[in-house]
Amino acid sequence: MILLGLRLSLRSGRETAARLALIVAGVAAGVGVLLATLSLFNAFQATGERPCWECTRGTAPSGWALGASGGALWNLREDFYAGRTITRLDAAALGDRAPVIPGLSRMPGPGQYYASPALAGLLDSAPREQLAARFPGARAGLIGRAALSGPDELVIVVGGTPQQVAAMTGTRQVDAVATEPAVDQSADVYRFGFGIAAVGLIVPVLVLVGTATRLAAARRETRFAAIRLVGATSRQINILAAVDAALGALLGALAGVVLFQLVRPVVAGIRITGSRFFPEPAVPSPWQYAAVLACVPLVAAGAALWSLRRVRISPLGVARKAAPPPPRAWRAIPLLAGLGLFAGPAFKDGKPDTLLANAGIALVMVGLVLAGPWLTMLGARLAARLTRGAATLLAAQRLAADPKTAFRSVSGLVLAVFIGTAIAALVPTVVAGQRAVAGGTLNDVLGATLWRPGIAGLPPRAAADLLAQVRAQPGVDVLPIYARADLESLRPPPDGSPPATSVVECSDLARFPVLGRCPEGSTFMMAVELTPAGPRTRTILTYSLSADPSSPHHTDQTVLFSRGQWVTERFTEAEIAADPKLRTSTVSG
Numbered sequence: 360m361i362l363l364g365l366r367l368s369l370r371s372g373r374e375t376a377a378r379l380a381l382i383v384a385g386v387a388a389g390v391g392v393l394l395a396t397l398s399l400f401n402a403f404q405a406t407g408e409r410p411c412w413e414c415t416r417g418t419a420p421s422g423w424a425l426g427a428s429g430g431a432l433w434n435l436r437e438d439f440y441a442g443r444t445i446t447r448l449d450a451a452a453l454g455d456r457a458p459v460i461p462g463l464s465r466m467p468g469p470g471q472y473y474a475s476p477a478l479a480g481l482l483d484s485a486p487r488e489q490l491a492a493r494f495p496g497a498r499a500g501l502i503g504r505a506a507l508s509g510p511d512e513l514v515i516v517v518g519g520t521p522q523q524v525a526a527m528t529g530t531r532q533v534d535a536v537a538t539e540p541a542v543d544q545s546a547d548v549y550r551f552g553f554g555i556a557a558v559g560l561i562v563p564v565l566v567l568v569g570t571a572t573r574l575a576a577a578r579r580e581t582r583f584a585a586i587r588l589v590g591a592t593s594r595q596i597n598i599l600a601a602v603d604a605a606l607g608a609l610l611g612a613l614a615g616v617v618l619f620q621l622v623r624p625v626v627a628g629i630r631i632t633g634s635r636f637f638p639e640p641a642v643p644s645p646w647q648y649a650a651v652l653a654c655v656p657l658v659a660a661g662a663a664l665w666s667l668r669r670v671r672i673s674p675l676g677v678a679r680k681a682a683p684p685p686p687r688a689w690r691a692i693p694l695l696a697g698l699g700l701f702a703g704p705a706f707k708d709g710k711p712d713t714l715l716a717n718a719g720i721a722l723v724m725v726g727l728v729l730a731g732p733w734l735t736m737l738g739a740r741l742a743a744r745l746t747r748g749a750a751t752l753l754a755a756q757r758l759a760a761d762p763k764t765a766f767r768s769v770s771g772l773v774l775a776v777f778i779g780t781a782i783a784a785l786v787p788t789v790v791a792g793q794r795a796v797a798g799g800t801l802n803d804v805l806g807a808t809l810w811r812p813g814i815a816g817l818p819p820r821a822a823a824d825l826l827a828q829v830r831a832q833p834g835v836d837v838l839p840i841y842a843r844a845d846l847e848s849l850r851p852p853p854d855g856s857p858p859a860t861s862v863v864e865c866s867d868l869a870r871f872p873v874l875g876r877c878p879e880g881s882t883f884m885m886a887v888e889l890t891p892a893g894p895r896t897r898t899i900l901t902y903s904l905s906a907d908p909s910s911p912h913h914t915d916q917t918v919l920f921s922r923g924q925w926v927t928e929r930f931t932e933a934e935i936a937a938d939p940k941l942r943t944s945t946v947s948g
Contacts, residue, residue: 460536478513
């Protein structure tokens with residue numbers, strides 16, 4: 360029967376060949392889009408799991424570090440050219456066992472540098488005085504892909520002597536390169552978006568496959584009914600129908616795989632996160648290929664078997680045209696369940712739960728397909744009661760008599776409208792929600808991050824100059840937030856709340872009451888130890904000594920507090936005399 364089914368599908372005239380071609384084209388389009396989405400998600404996951412050598416932390420160099428026999432001095436910072444960020448690493452080996460970043464066989468020596476392919480092209484094309492002059496030395500080679508997140512990333516590793524690198528602000532001694540992935544706070548948002556896209560594609564693809572396999576269903580039902588009349592059993596009809604549908608779906612799935620291979624370079628160039636992915640990870644995994652090639656024919660065969668249930672029941676089922684039972688109200692249960700998830704658990708406390716949100720979208724889309732015929736029947740009956748025209752009455756009665764067939768022709772359009780409407784409503788809602796935070800008082804606030812793990816912050820003098828320049832702009836106020844230098848040793852408080860990772864001046868915070876306020880009693884701290892040689896005291900004034908932004912003492916102790924450092928008080932005459940900043944003034948009257 361399988362061979363007979365293949366012969367009927369391939370050698371039954373032009374009409375059958377045209378129907379098979381349409382099925383293959385429709386399934387191929389759906390499978391190609393689905394594979395493209397899977398490949399982009401795989402590329403995003405692979406990029407996020409890349410070892411973050413930029414996150415390597417070390418210890419600040421001291422005098423003994425320059426005489427060490429292993430490790431290296433690193434100074435990692437960011438540079439900018441034409442609005443693009445350049446990650447620059449100045450490195451100096453302290454011995455024969457200097458750590459090497461991924462993508463390089465060895466680190467550059469003094470007077471050499473390695474550049475990423477994108478930056479190398481930029482160095483060759485840009486005027487030398489604008490870019491290449493920043494990186495002294497000769498190019499020793501290119502940085503491999505293992506150190507990069509994409510083909511557009513601009514990275515350079517510059518070699519230097521230990522004395523040169525140690526003189527740079529923010530230099531650290533490094534003994535081993537970090538191998539953990541970077542912590543990306545936006546990763547969950549992208550995963551949530553990919554989940555929505557996957558659900559939004561899988562259901563329409565299944566509907567497309569089911570619709571495509573039902574092309575010319577009336578003629579096919581008549582043919583199978585004739586075979587049933589000449590003695591074929593119900594099981595044999597099932598085999599013929601399954602072979603006919605699965606063949607077209609399988610050919611379509613294979614054509615979809617070929618189509619994806621043709622457009623794969625274009626797919627890899629899509630900038631989901633603002634930059635391109637490497638082409639290699641932008642490909643579905645073998646199990647994803649296998650799942651698509653197996654599930655698509657199974658869905659098509661199931662849809663075909665369901666559509667031919669009247670032929671299987673009786674040889675005269677098609678001729679009698681027995682009226683199908685009207686759809687029942689239970690079809691609306693998945694739709695209501697999905698809407699219920701969105702109304703409650705999926706967005707508990709204002710934050711989306713990825714699993715529940717994706718489940719809600721899937722239930723809504725499946726619910727639309729299931730409840731569509733029931734809603735069509737209710738709408739047709741209502742139109743039949745309210746209309747006064749004969750043509751409208753006949754159309755409404757025809758829709759009410761067979762709502763399943765009527766809705767099937769527009770089910771794909773309904774799902775497309777749902778996805779488009781959801782996206783069109785989601786983006787303005789997110790923007791409006793962001794603007795409504797704190798009553799809209801933070802709408803015109805610009806956050807600029809000058810520090811992150813592995814990237815040194817601004818030197819104190821440069822930070823003070825930057826704050827002064829920004830404050831000098833009319834109508835602009837600034838709230839400096841300092842990262843703590845002891846982040847690696849922080850431990851969560853006993854209550855389980857996250858540790859405080861930053862410090863802010865209480866006087867500055869007072870101008871932004873919506874962000875909070877300093878608790879009472881935490882502005883001045885003193886630690887005293889009584890010894891036989893006299894008291895040893897350390898103090899810190901968290902909001903510093905001066906409220907004048909132009910004063911050098913406006914942020915000095917706040918910066919010390921963020922670093923976990925203290926001010927040592929002097930009590931004895933010897934301690935006072937040893938102060939390098941001691942100034943003696945004689946007053947006479």
